[in-house]
Amino acid sequence: MLVAVSLFLLFDFAALGLNVWMSVKIEREAVGINLAGRQRMLSQRMAKVLLQLEDAQRVGAPLASSLQELALTTELFDQTLQGFWAGRETEGGQGERVFLAPVTQAHTRQLVAQAREIWAPYRELSHHVLTADAAQLPLRLPPVVAYAKAHNLELLSLMNALTTELETLTRREATRMRWYQGLTFLLALCNFVGVFALSQRRIRRASEQQDLLDEVIHKVAACVMVLDEDGVTVIKNNHTAERLFGRDPGELIGVRFDQLVVQREGDVVGVRPDGSTFPVSAERHPAFLHGRRLFVETVHDVTEQRRTEAHLTGLAYHDALTQLPNRILFDDRLRMEMARARRHGQHLAVLFIDLDRFKFVNDHHGHEMGDLLLQSVADRLRACLRESDTVSRRGGDEFTVILGDVHGPDDAAHVAKDIVQRMDEPFHIQGVTLHIGASVGICLFPGEAHDMSSLLAGADEAMYRAKMLGRGTYCFHTQDTE
16 A cells, blocks of 8 residues: 555656656747747848948948947847857846757758858958948948848748747657656556555455545545545545645535536536635546445646646747737747638738837837837737737737738738838827837738748748838738749
């Protein structure tokens, strides 16, 4: 009996350890996914800063702020890329210091190696600009701007591919962990049945069978109740059950089980005397004592488990600032919408939105004002869309939209035009009036792209062209621009 109980506790702790291990591993891998996504944003920011430097130099505007941002973005991009290759400490999404482990899978290392080849001259040219004096800058700036225009989209594509690969590896790892959890649960369940089978045999042979049964069930950490032949009334329970249901010793005896555990609104809950409820999971197994068929019910309070699952789900699939779906959830919905479009012969559109003059808000009003502005932008974007559409914060001041079941380019253009107009309207936040804008890129499926990566890349490229055309407008991706 002692060995059986010890094994039960061992499996219980093993399941707990697997949960903790899985949570830590997913959290660590989520850091890599988030930083890979940030690399894409940083490469875009570097290209934008270089264009701003070029414009500022042309009109004789101050360059210090843009040079400082270029230094920060290149340093952060370089740190993170080196971390993916060899492992190193870098800056996390909230400004904290995190250790980024190197990628080890062959395909992901190949992606990082290709990015390093592109990045090496990019970094060198940027360094020349950052170390140039006023006289040297006009000579050193054009080469790096030309290099950025030539290779930025390729670098973006590699970072997108790296993010997708890391997400795929994480899903595989999560599936493997679930198999381990299932095996542990099965072993624990078998051991649990063995505990009671052993109890029955010992009870039949022991003269003090009742005391022995009490000793066994009170040692079990789970809530255990023994029900009568009909599986209705409690005839025996352990102390854990009394504590769980808020009852005094002996008060559970004779109580109907369906008064303790009920189903409400599709969920199974435990009920205490004061009417309060808590989520539970319950398992029932038949048992025989002196030829008498009884039922053993085990009840687990899953409040903490539900809270942890809800918290992890929120972190994994939603942007903490705007509460919009994040990249992972957006990509999952895009896959489903593309599959639905293929089945029903429908069309959909992806919009890539980048805010104009958002950096000016951050620089002159602070990041707190910038965060409030992003929340207001999220609200306006929701108002421009149908409930069936999806809007996601891609990162920084970039957003993506899925328009399902569109009838043609005109539908997508109508929404894009509405978004541009709404973003052009002033924002009134904490007594401050802010003016920004938006550049929107549109890519249609299946007309202009046939898979998710090309669809997103096409919308991104179209947005970049909208920026080059003067911002505050929208552009479609077409095959002849690839």
